[in-house]
Amino acid sequence: MSHPKRKRVCLFGTSADPPTGEGGHLGIAQHLASMDFDEVHILPVYSHMFGNKRGKQAPFQARVEMCRLLFKDIPKVVVSEAERICFEKAAEGLEEQQKISLRIGTAELLDMLTTDAPDVDFTLALGTDTFIDLASGKWRRTEDVFKLVGYRMVVFRRIPEDSNDGKKLTETDHLLQESIAKWQLINSTQSSIRVIQIPTLSNVSSSAVRKSTNETILKEMLSSHVLEYIRHNRMYSLSETKME
Numbered sequence: 001m002s003h004p005k006r007k008r009v010c011l012f013g014t015s016a017d018p019p020t021g022e023g024g025h026l027g028i029a030q031h032l033a034s035m036d037f038d039e040v041h042i043l044p045v046y047s048h049m050f051g052n053k054r055g056k057q058a059p060f061q062a063r064v065e066m067c068r069l070l071f072k073d074i075p076k077v078v079v080s081e082a083e084r085i086c087f088e089k090a091a092e093g094l095e096e097q098q099k100i101s102l103r104i105g106t107a108e109l110l111d112m113l114t115t116d117a118p119d120v121d122f123t124l125a126l127g128t129d130t131f132i133d134l135a136s137g138k139w140r141r142t143e144d145v146f147k148l149v150g151y152r153m154v155v156f157r158r159i160p161e162d163s164n165d166g167k168k169l170t171e172t173d174h175l176l177q178e179s180i181a182k183w184q185l186i187n188s189t190q191s192s193i194r195v196i197q198i199p200t201l202s203n204v205s206s207s208a209v210r211k212s213t214n215e216t217i218l219k220e221m222l223s224s225h226v227l228e229y230i231r232h233n234r235m236y237s238l239s240e241t242k243m244e
Contacts, residue, residue, distance in 0.1 A: 004119075008036065010154065011113075012125040013043040013083070013106065015206065016063045018230060019070045021223045023204035026070055028156060031198045032125055033076045035154070040076055040125075042067050046083035047104060058235060060084060069225040086112045107141035110148035123152040128176055131155045135179035146183055151192045155180075158201035210236040 010032050019025040025042075032040045044063045057063070067079045086109045091099045106124075113122060124145070126134065131153065134142060146153075155176065180193045204221045212218055218227055230238055 007117075007120045008038050008123065009117075009120050010035070010037040010040045010123045010125050011043060011149075012040060013045060013109075015057060016042070016044045016067050017057045017206050018063070018066050018209055018222065018226055018236070020204045020206060020209060020221050021070075021226075022200045023202035023221065024206070025067075026223060027198055027200035028125070029071055029074055029077050030200075031156070031196065032154065033074050035196075037076065037123065039078055040074075041078050041080045041082070042071060043080050043083055043109070046081075046087050047102070062229075062233065062235070066226050066229055069229055070223050072225075082113060083109060103140075105140045107139075107144045107148065110145060114148055121152065122149045123154055124149045125154045125156065128155055128157045128172055132172070132175050132179050135183055151183060153193045155193065155195045156198050156201065157195060158203075159197055159199065213237045 012028065012032060014025060016025065021027070022030075029040060029042060044060065044067055045057070046060055064079060064081060071077045071079060083104070087102070087104045089112065090104055090108065091102055094102065110122065114120075133139065134145060139145060157173075157176070176195065180195070184191060184193060209218065209221050212221075218230075222230070230236060
């Protein structure tokens, strides 16, 4: 008797503050959606693990809405509020002061997702530097994170734009290969960590968007829907500058 095919879901967590265009978040989501996943879930960060970043992000619902505007035309892509749900479950019954110090990381999120959907095979999508940090143990419960996704990960790297970038990426690639080898030895029965290059990926960053008031630059870094949302709600540097 054959077993039913398990659903394959790729998880891409991001601050999305704001989500960028084809050179960033949009290009990553499009590429992930073209792979062998049934769905790609975009998970905006609800409460940042690093205390110095808490409260400095745009409101969660605003970031969720920008993600929905950005990814609405990509088949298989779902914007998920799983991080908010996970945080609120963990915060039940806590005093306000306890909620402020509450830390919900990737492992806790995966605990919830794998419990709620035991018939789904989850894969974690990460940038190269983030994956290296995870593999080196800089995250809480590193081993649990790998186990909860069955060691399935997609690591995306950008193509170097100039020779200096190339040298830096070569050094990073050595660390990347060491990190992959370290964790695949633990689960040697399958090569589950895939490294992909995304042709559209560039140096576009959310932090650059937040600082800029140059309409030409913003149009290059953002989709028209997200830029219009930022304009309308007077967010980031546009809060003090009127754009025609």
